[in-house]
Amino acid sequence: MLRVGVSLVSLLVMLMGLTMQPAFAETPAEVLAIFKAEAAGTSGFKDFSAARGAEFFKSKHGGEWSCASCHTDNPALQGRHAKSDKLIQPLAPSANPERFTDMKKVAKWYKRNCNDVLDRECTPQEKGDVLAYLLTIGK
Amino acid sequence: MKFSGKHALGMVAAFLLVAGVAKLALSDDHDGDHGRQVIGNGSENEEARLRRMQPSNPEWLAECGACHIPYPPRFLPAESWREIMIGLDDHFGSDASLDARTAGEISAFLEQNARRKKTIPDASGKYPLRITDSRWFRREHARAASRVKDDPKLRNLANCGACHMQAESGSFSEHDVRYPF
Numbered sequence: 001m002l003r004v005g006v007s008l009v010s011l012l013v014m015l016m017g018l019t020m021q022p023a024f025a026e027t028p029a030e031v032l033a034i035f036k037a038e039a040a041g042t043s044g045f046k047d048f049s050a051a052r053g054a055e056f057f058k059s060k061h062g063g064e065w066s067c068a069s070c071h072t073d074n075p076a077l078q079g080r081h082a083k084s085d086k087l088i089q090p091l092a093p094s095a096n097p098e099r100f101t102d103m104k105k106v107a108k109w110y111k112r113n114c115n116d117v118l119d120r121e122c123t124p125q126e127k128g129d130v131l132a133y134l135l136t137i138g139k
Numbered sequence: 140m141k142f143s144g145k146h147a148l149g150m151v152a153a154f155l156l157v158a159g160v161a162k163l164a165l166s167d168d169h170d171g172d173h174g175r176q177v178i179g180n181g182s183e184n185e186e187a188r189l190r191r192m193q194p195s196n197p198e199w200l201a202e203c204g205a206c207h208i209p210y211p212p213r214f215l216p217a218e219s220w221r222e223i224m225i226g227l228d229d230h231f232g233s234d235a236s237l238d239a240r241t242a243g244e245i246s247a248f249l250e251q252n253a254r255r256k257k258t259i260p261d262a263s264g265k266y267p268l269r270i271t272d273s274r275w276f277r278r279e280h281a282r283a284a285s286r287v288k289d290d291p292k293l294r295n296l297a298n299c300g301a302c303h304m305q306a307e308s309g310s311f312s313e314h315d316v317r318y319p320f
Binding site for chain 2: 081083084085086108111112113115116
């Protein structure tokens, strides 16, 4: 009887533990699918390219910074804010499972960072290419 | 001790519970109470008590603290914070724009807890936008300013944590100052 009770308590505690994990709103694959749906509405769109994303990520676009200026050439590593020097956690989902799991945050940071790097917002193609690239990066 | 499946289940359960609580505690998304809170951690010495009394706000901590240390509201007058929060899309050269609800909440928190001492605007009627341009700041950092200028590692005076070891948690007491030069 006691054993059954202990098992039940264990199970309940386990279930509580599971439900207390804050659920991620999206997965990186779902975020990519959202970009794809946006890109599909633009002319000439074929697919996302990780190679193009890598090139885009590491290049400057007329301004002072590239994406890599803060996120480094290896997005699986920690970066530092080019101005404030604040530590930035890795951008690649393989190294940081919280990345690209909240569309609101994704939209906020793409808007800000594209403005800083390109002086304009990024196109759905560019956003998808970069995410496709980040998803190819292993641990 | 016999290591049964039940023990293993219990251990997994305990781990998940702890992990769940830790995850919640570390999460920087706060959907709950957005009211005024206080920071509290560590043992309760005088410094810790002072830190605990610092006004805090989860949105301010998460959003301002995402790119630099969350500069305490008491470092600038309300007029300055208002101006800064209006211009977030060009925040000292970076786009730091926020949605209107979040910006509104952070503005209210900053203005409520802003520097109380009367700040005199400059000749053109403008209030300082940089903490480092404030008269009180320049007065207190006159000696450090010349040292920082010559050291590329320190970058600039806005890098509070280079000398103020407890800057992240909002304490700028002289007891916590360690000069790296």
